[in-house]
Amino acid sequence: MERHTDRTRGVAPVANTPGAEKFLLAAKRAEICSLRQLAESCELVTAVSDLVHQLQRERGMSNIFLASGGARFRGQWQEQMDLVRRSSERLQRQLYLRYLKQEGAAGMRLLNSIAYSLQGLDDLDGLRVQVEQLAIAPLDSTRAFCRLIGGLLSIVFEAADVADDPAVTRMLVAMFNFMQAKEYAGQERAWGAIGFARSRFDSVLHDRLSHLQEAQHRSVEVFIEFAEASDQARWQGIENSPPAQDLNRLRRVIRGLADGEPIAAELSEVWYELATQRIDCMHSLEDHLAGRLLDISRQRVAEAESELEDHHARIHALKAIVCPNTSPLTMLSDPEVPGLYGAGEGAAKEAAAECVPPAQGLTPNLARSIYDLIRGQAHRIKQMGDELNDARRALTERKQVERAKGVLMRNLGLSEAAAYRKMQRRAMACNLRLADVAATIIEIGEKAAEKSTQA
Amino acid sequence: MERHTDRTRGVAPVANTPGAEKFLLAAKRAEICSLRQLAESCELVTAVSDLVHQLQRERGMSNIFLASGGARFRGQWQEQMDLVRRSSERLQRQLYLRYLKQEGAAGMRLLNSIAYSLQGLDDLDGLRVQVEQLAIAPLDSTRAFCRLIGGLLSIVFEAADVADDPAVTRMLVAMFNFMQAKEYAGQERAWGAIGFARSRFDSVLHDRLSHLQEAQHRSVEVFIEFAEASDQARWQGIENSPPAQDLNRLRRVIRGLADGEPIAAELSEVWYELATQRIDCMHSLEDHLAGRLLDISRQRVAEAESELEDHHARIHALKAIVCPNTSPLTMLSDPEVPGLYGAGEGAAKEAAAECVPPAQGLTPNLARSIYDLIRGQAHRIKQMGDELNDARRALTERKQVERAKGVLMRNLGLSEAAAYRKMQRRAMACNLRLADVAATIIEIGEKAAEKSTQA
Known part of the structure; x- marks a missing residue:
């Protein structure tokens, strides 16, 4: 009842x-x-x-x-x-x-x-x-x-x-x-x-x-x-x-x-x-x-x-099985989730030294499952984000190089080709990527522009 | 008729x-x-x-x-x-x-x-x-x-x-x-x-x-x-x-x-x-x-x-005025729009030298207006994109630094603090931004990882 x-x-x-x-x-x-x-x-x-x-x-x-x-x-x-x-x-x-x-x-x-x-x-x-x-x-x-x-x-x-x-x-x-x-x-x-x-x-x-x-x-x-x-x-x-x-x-x-x-x-x-x-x-x-x-x-x-269907099926199956009184595993107790700085290194040992019995009452394999879905998706999103950044980098760097070229053309009165060659030479001389040279030029160019409007 | x-x-x-x-x-x-x-x-x-x-x-x-x-x-x-x-x-x-x-x-x-x-x-x-x-x-x-x-x-x-x-x-x-x-x-x-x-x-x-x-x-x-x-x-x-x-x-x-x-x-x-x-x-x-x-x-x-309302009003006003036979000014004839590489530098003079009369029949001030709206919006979007990149840089760099720290911790067995200090020292020694050091570490770290899985 x-x-x-x-x-x-x-x-x-x-x-x-x-x-x-x-x-x-x-x-x-x-x-x-x-x-x-x-x-x-x-x-x-x-x-x-x-x-x-x-x-x-x-x-x-x-x-x-x-x-x-x-x-x-x-x-x-x-x-x-x-x-x-x-x-x-x-x-x-x-x-x-x-x-x-x-x-x-x-x-x-x-x-x-x-x-x-x-x-x-x-x-x-x-x-x-x-x-x-x-x-x-x-x-x-x-x-x-x-x-x-x-x-x-x-x-x-x-x-x-x-x-x-x-x-x-x-x-x-x-x-x-x-x-x-x-x-x-x-x-x-x-x-x-x-x-x-x-x-x-x-x-x-x-x-x-x-x-x-x-x-x-x-x-x-x-x-x-x-x-x-x-x-x-x-x-x-x-x-x-x-x-x-x-x-x-x-x-x-x-x-x-x-x-x-x-x-x-x-x-x-x-x-x-x-x-x-x-x-x-x-x-x-x-x-x-x-x-x-x-x-x-x-x-x-x-x-x-098909992943959505799979999520639905797994959540449905879990709801039918998990006993309502068992608390599910969540991020709160997941040792892999970073939270407190420094608690990862040897903190488990410290905790053990303070002699507290581990929490009871979980049926880990079942309880993990919803959390696993969420964590799995978070992990995949993070990985996708990293891959996406790498792919977008190619586009952003292109934009950056164009923008830096513009700064050099305006500030030094160079032609497009000359501005590009200047950046290329600087990158080779300093063993930098072209995009890093571009970022520096934009930063300096904009500070110069700010100063000239202030003056 | x-x-x-x-x-x-x-x-x-x-x-x-x-x-x-x-x-x-x-x-x-x-x-x-x-x-x-x-x-x-x-x-x-x-x-x-x-x-x-x-x-x-x-x-x-x-x-x-x-x-x-x-x-x-x-x-x-x-x-x-x-x-x-x-x-x-x-x-x-x-x-x-x-x-x-x-x-x-x-x-x-x-x-x-x-x-x-x-x-x-x-x-x-x-x-x-x-x-x-x-x-x-x-x-x-x-x-x-x-x-x-x-x-x-x-x-x-x-x-x-x-x-x-x-x-x-x-x-x-x-x-x-x-x-x-x-x-x-x-x-x-x-x-x-x-x-x-x-x-x-x-x-x-x-x-x-x-x-x-x-x-x-x-x-x-x-x-x-x-x-x-x-x-x-x-x-x-x-x-x-x-x-x-x-x-x-x-x-x-x-x-x-x-x-x-x-x-x-x-x-x-x-x-x-x-x-x-x-x-x-x-x-x-x-x-x-x-x-x-x-x-x-x-x-x-x-x-x-309110910008949308303004757009509506301007388009409405233009439609009522512009005579249907005048071709509007578009990107095709806008000398400020880059297109052909090299045609910006002195190309106008070259074109003039080839002695072709300019196109007739436009009422420029009116015809410009729709095009002005589109160009104005494109210009604003570009400017917003640049500003946005600068603001997002702070977030991306943060992510990059975290990711590079992870690479160093995994590959060199360093603690979080030691990995961070290593990056910081390298940035200061080479007069680079921390984010640039991080980008290099990620690149090298990932190539190393690819090699080890291939081997």
């Missing part, structure tokens, strides 16, 4: 004093919810990757169309515009269904970077009219495309930056850096084409090309750090392929030219063709990465869902 | 091709939603801060009750248990209303740290029975309380770690570090009381006390970095107050004792009383911080809400 009353009385408090297991389950549901959002972001990234590729192609064709005074590539350009339009419509439909029909499906930063790019996309037809009428310089058209592509890439960056699952974040970091490398490759192609069109490469152009090659290299390095072995091998395959090798030879020819030394404009087509072949290979690796990104993100949702 | 058709045709696409301004508004709504969640987390932090304080008091009283074999503090302890119960019920009611009745109001990590602490709270009555029956050693009781308090502090840490508004995050980082300092002060009080109760301080105890004093100092330093000038002044007031000065004198007396040199047990009460007075002063500063935390977080919600 006593027991029955206990159980009856137990019903009311449950409604407003929450049990630990309810929060355990709520935490798991929150994880599932955020993994679902993440899977949707990954689909978005896939659509963005396709649109970026189509825009990169249109950029190249518009460039040639303009440079040839409308003589070349008219047909191909028209077809390409259709591909861009279709890709753009697909993306916009996705955006509407995912983020406007259901609120709360993405954060402020992702949504704003979408707004930013959409406004650029809206203006694309205006740009095309100018291209059609030959009313814009090739360089200006290229710049407009680059801005739009840069905006779309920032969507991918934001998706990676807010992801909170380590496996998916790693893939997103790899994907973002690969897309970035491909865009640098596209810009290298554009500047190279400009040099050939002018039949000369001056020192400014040399500097730009080498900076873009370095930038590709750096992005690829981060990609390799976070990619799987099979993708690394695919990348090696691309770099060892005949067009990439031929492109390297042509890069060396350009590098060997003195400032302003003339070069045959006819090489322009060879340059363009080789660079394009390499970029197309990069795109097929990118497609492959996008496919796996989708697989992994969906798999993580499924895993978390 | 032409115009009319245009407008009619315009209606359908709006429904499924999203306009940039819709995402601009969605981004602002997402910000408001996340600020509201943050304001709720701040209320939670306030409730946790109160419960931690009450538990710290109960911990001290239980300790004296146990050490005196049940002779002292029985009445005060009973009263204190009621205060803890009331504070705990308040917190649990809040938790239930905020996080279980409405799903999606918090992330996995915050919810799991809540589950973890709640399970500990559930076990508190079991601990009290042991204390009442004198069936637990004072040290074990202290350890149990420390674990529970550590769990509750981790709720505050999680709330700070997931916050994405710089102003609120700064306050949360200050608050968390101050709470942490206060907890170290409580642990120092406990170890001091143990030393006096034994009438001697051995080298192990000396080491612990000095480590806890250093730990307070480090946490207070971070608090000061993120606190406002008035709070820094309040803190100075506490440190200069007579009880804090007297406590410092007593600390020096203890430090001057040789290993095992006897000291009057009667000083125990003086020690306890002085430490308690200082901790109570810290609590009133903590209450003050909590109050401002709530104010700031609510103010941020109100600000974002």
Whole structure:
């Protein structure tokens, strides 16, 4: 009878004093919810990757169309515009269904970077009219495309930056850096084409090309750090392929030219063709990465869902078995939980020396179980947090390096390339990571800025 | 008529091709939603801060009750248990209303740290029975309380770690570090009381006390970095107050004792009383911080809400004015938007040299406006991100230092204090920040671990 009353009385408090297991389950549901959002972001990234590729192609064709005074590539350009339009419509439909029909499906930063790019996309037809009428310089058209592509890439960056699952974040970091490398490759192609069109490469152009090659290299390095072995091998395959090798030879020819030394404009087509072949290979690796990104993100949702079911089953089983009078094992008595500083080292012995009998009345194996679930989840979260920090580091350091570069450009009046080289030299001289040098520069730069406003 | 058709045709696409301004508004709504969640987390932090304080008091009283074999503090302890119960019920009611009745109001990590602490709270009555029956050693009781308090502090840490508004995050980082300092002060009080109760301080105890004093100092330093000038002044007031000065004198007396040199047990009460007075002063500063935390977080919600209204009004006004045939200014033609590498430096001149007339037909001042809204918001988000990184750095570095300490303890078999001192010495010798040393240790430690599993 006593027991029955206990159980009856137990019903009311449950409604407003929450049990630990309810929060355990709520935490798991929150994880599932955020993994679902993440899977949707990954689909978005896939659509963005396709649109970026189509825009990169249109950029190249518009460039040639303009440079040839409308003589070349008219047909191909028209077809390409259709591909861009279709890709753009697909993306916009996705955006509407995912983020406007259901609120709360993405954060402020992702949504704003979408707004930013959409406004650029809206203006694309205006740009095309100018291209059609030959009313814009090739360089200006290229710049407009680059801005739009840069905006779309920032969507991918934001998706990676807010992801909170380590496996998916790693893939997103790899994907973002690969897309970035491909865009640098596209810009290298554009500047190279400009040099050939002018039949000369001056020192400014040399500097730009080498900076873009370095930038590709750096992005690829981060990609390799976070990619799987099979993708690394695919990348090696691309770099060892005949067009990439031929492109390297042509890069060396350009590098060997003195400032302003003339070069045959006819090489322009060879340059363009080789660079394009390499970029197309990069795109097929990118497609492959996008496919796996989708697989992994969906798999993580499924895993978390089955973990939730498992939690439910275990809690249900425990409630049926555990006798209400036994106190469960909790963090209070877990020697592995740190609490009092210094009590870990030899404290157990001290306690034993003070001769108090251990607490009785527990059936440890059963009582552990709910606590085990909570601890297990806490442990997993901690581990995920560490892995996540490592993956995000690659993104944050990138941001830090950009920010530090800005400080040097402003304060010392350096060009972007010079600022970067300065940081690189300092890192090598002091055996520091580039990011650590960047952090110091930002700190010093901001103190200097504070002082100058105070003065 | 032409115009009319245009407008009619315009209606359908709006429904499924999203306009940039819709995402601009969605981004602002997402910000408001996340600020509201943050304001709720701040209320939670306030409730946790109160419960931690009450538990710290109960911990001290239980300790004296146990050490005196049940002779002292029985009445005060009973009263204190009621205060803890009331504070705990308040917190649990809040938790239930905020996080279980409405799903999606918090992330996995915050919810799991809540589950973890709640399970500990559930076990508190079991601990009290042991204390009442004198069936637990004072040290074990202290350890149990420390674990529970550590769990509750981790709720505050999680709330700070997931916050994405710089102003609120700064306050949360200050608050968390101050709470942490206060907890170290409580642990120092406990170890001091143990030393006096034994009438001697051995080298192990000396080491612990000095480590806890250093730990307070480090946490207070971070608090000061993120606190406002008035709070820094309040803190100075506490440190200069007579009880804090007297406590410092007593600390020096203890430090001057040789290993095992006897000291009057009667000083125990003086020690306890002085430490308690200082901790109570810290609590009133903590209450003050909590109050401002709530104010700031609510103010941020109100600000974002009025920004949303402003966005609506501006977009509405623009739609009424802008002639549908003028193409708006977008990122595509904004010279401030980086896109093509190298095109910033002198590219405008190059473009001008190629002699293309600028695009016509814009009414720039009007057309800029929607784009201005989007750019303004993007700029603010970027700035907030930088500020946020700076505030989060303090939390991440803390985690990194803890993780590196663990690597050294495992790999070199060092004690916690020795591991910390080793890192500190290395940082000073190489003129590096502690966090940079920690990052290197983690990197090396993990490579070593990978190698040993491969071998």
